[in-house]
Amino acid sequence: MTEFLHYLRKSMLRLTPLVIVLALAVNAFAEDFKSSVYNPGSLKPTDSSPLVKVGDIAPDFSLQDITGGKVSLANFRGKQNVVLSFVPAAWTPVCSQQWPGYNIVKELFEANDATLIGISVDNIPTLHAWTHQMGDLWFHVASDFWPHGEVARKYGILRSDGVAERATIIVDKTGVIRYVEVHDINTIPRLENLVKELKKLPK
Amino acid sequence: MRTRLLIVLAIIFQLAMFVSPGEAQDFKLDAKGLSQMRFPSPEGVAAKKYLGLSDAPEFTLGQIGSEAVLVMIFSMYCPVCQKDAPVVNQLYQMIESDPNLRSKVRFIGIGTGNTPYEVEVFQKKFSIKFPLIPDDDFSIQKISSHDIRTPTFALARKKAGNQLEILKIKVGEIREAREFFDSISRLLVSR
Structure with missing residues (x-):
C-alpha cells in the first residue's frame, strides 16, 4: 500500500x-477571446466646439502612420476624397468596432473615389497592438499623439480630457470639407449615413 | 502526509483552471425573454421559407418551423465575427447536408446593435446563406446575464406554446465547425 x-x-x-x-x-486560449477592451462607462456625448465647417478648406496635417510612414492630407489633393475618422481611444468599446466595420466595406469607399484615414491620439505602439487584432486594415491609421491631439485641436474636436471626439469629416478632392459630424462618443455612427454622404460627393 | 495533501490540492487547483474560462461559463440568456422577443421578418422569400414563417411583419423564434433554432448573436462591426464567418458558413453547410439534422434545426443570426443596412453588408460580404436579422436597439442585451460578447451562439429547443428551452450556449467564435456540429448533433439527434 x-x-x-x-x-x-x-x-x-x-x-x-x-x-x-x-x-x-x-x-x-480563454484569454484570447476574453475582452481586452476597457469600458469607460457612459461619457458626456460631446465635449468640444468644432473649428471647421462644411465649405472650409480642411486644415492640413502630416501624421505618423502605423506602417512606419507619414500620412499627409495634402497628398490626396486632386486624387481622392478623404474620410477622416477620429476616434477617442484605442481599446474602448465603440472604437474597437467602428474601424473593423469600415474594414469590410472598402468597395463602398472606392465606389465613391474615397479613402479613409483613421486617427486617434494614441501613440504608435498602442495603435499597432490595437489594430493588429482587427485583422489587416486597408486604410491608413494615423497617430495624433505628439504634440498631443494637435490635429484634433486644429479641427476643434479635442475633448477636455485629451481624447478626440468620435468625429467623421469628409474632405473632397479639392481639399474642401463636405461633411462634419461630431457623433455622440458613446455610440457608433451608422454606416449607411456615411455611405449616403459619400454618394453626395461631386463626381 | 502533508506533502501528499499539498500535491492533491495542487492538482485539483490545476484541474479547476481547465474549467474556468472566466465569465464565459456563467453567461446566460433568459429563455422566457428570448421566447418573447419579436424580430422583424426577413424580406426574402427564401429566408421566410427556410424559417417556415408566415407573411407577418414580425416573428418570434418559437414560430420558426423547426424543432430547434441555432442563434448566432453577432455584429457587422465585430472583427472576431468577421474572422469566424467562414467557419459559420461551413457549420451551416454541415447542418444542411446532414439528413438527421437539417430538418431539426434552423440557423439564424441576430445582428445586435446593427441596422438592417449593416446586417445586409455582413450578409453580402461573407456570403452568409442563412437569415440575418437586425437588433438595432440591443434588445437581446436586456435578456442576457452579462454584456454580450460577439459572437455568441445559443441552441434552443421549442417546447409547448412556442416557448424555448436553451440547450447550449457558446460564447466566442466557433473556430472548429466539426466540433460544434458534433455537439449540436449529440443534443438533437442521438436521443
Whole structure:
C-alpha cells in the first residue's frame, strides 16, 4: 500500500509540470477571446466646439502612420476624397468596432473615389497592438499623439480630457470639407449615413 | 502526509483552471425573454421559407418551423465575427447536408446593435446563406446575464406554446465547425 502511494505520488509529481503547462495553455486560449477592451462607462456625448465647417478648406496635417510612414492630407489633393475618422481611444468599446466595420466595406469607399484615414491620439505602439487584432486594415491609421491631439485641436474636436471626439469629416478632392459630424462618443455612427454622404460627393 | 495533501490540492487547483474560462461559463440568456422577443421578418422569400414563417411583419423564434433554432448573436462591426464567418458558413453547410439534422434545426443570426443596412453588408460580404436579422436597439442585451460578447451562439429547443428551452450556449467564435456540429448533433439527434 505504502509502495503504491509512493508510486502514485511519484507519478503525480512527474505529471505536475505537464498539467501546469496544459492548464496555462488552456487559460491563454480563454484569454484570447476574453475582452481586452476597457469600458469607460457612459461619457458626456460631446465635449468640444468644432473649428471647421462644411465649405472650409480642411486644415492640413502630416501624421505618423502605423506602417512606419507619414500620412499627409495634402497628398490626396486632386486624387481622392478623404474620410477622416477620429476616434477617442484605442481599446474602448465603440472604437474597437467602428474601424473593423469600415474594414469590410472598402468597395463602398472606392465606389465613391474615397479613402479613409483613421486617427486617434494614441501613440504608435498602442495603435499597432490595437489594430493588429482587427485583422489587416486597408486604410491608413494615423497617430495624433505628439504634440498631443494637435490635429484634433486644429479641427476643434479635442475633448477636455485629451481624447478626440468620435468625429467623421469628409474632405473632397479639392481639399474642401463636405461633411462634419461630431457623433455622440458613446455610440457608433451608422454606416449607411456615411455611405449616403459619400454618394453626395461631386463626381 | 502533508506533502501528499499539498500535491492533491495542487492538482485539483490545476484541474479547476481547465474549467474556468472566466465569465464565459456563467453567461446566460433568459429563455422566457428570448421566447418573447419579436424580430422583424426577413424580406426574402427564401429566408421566410427556410424559417417556415408566415407573411407577418414580425416573428418570434418559437414560430420558426423547426424543432430547434441555432442563434448566432453577432455584429457587422465585430472583427472576431468577421474572422469566424467562414467557419459559420461551413457549420451551416454541415447542418444542411446532414439528413438527421437539417430538418431539426434552423440557423439564424441576430445582428445586435446593427441596422438592417449593416446586417445586409455582413450578409453580402461573407456570403452568409442563412437569415440575418437586425437588433438595432440591443434588445437581446436586456435578456442576457452579462454584456454580450460577439459572437455568441445559443441552441434552443421549442417546447409547448412556442416557448424555448436553451440547450447550449457558446460564447466566442466557433473556430472548429466539426466540433460544434458534433455537439449540436449529440443534443438533437442521438436521443
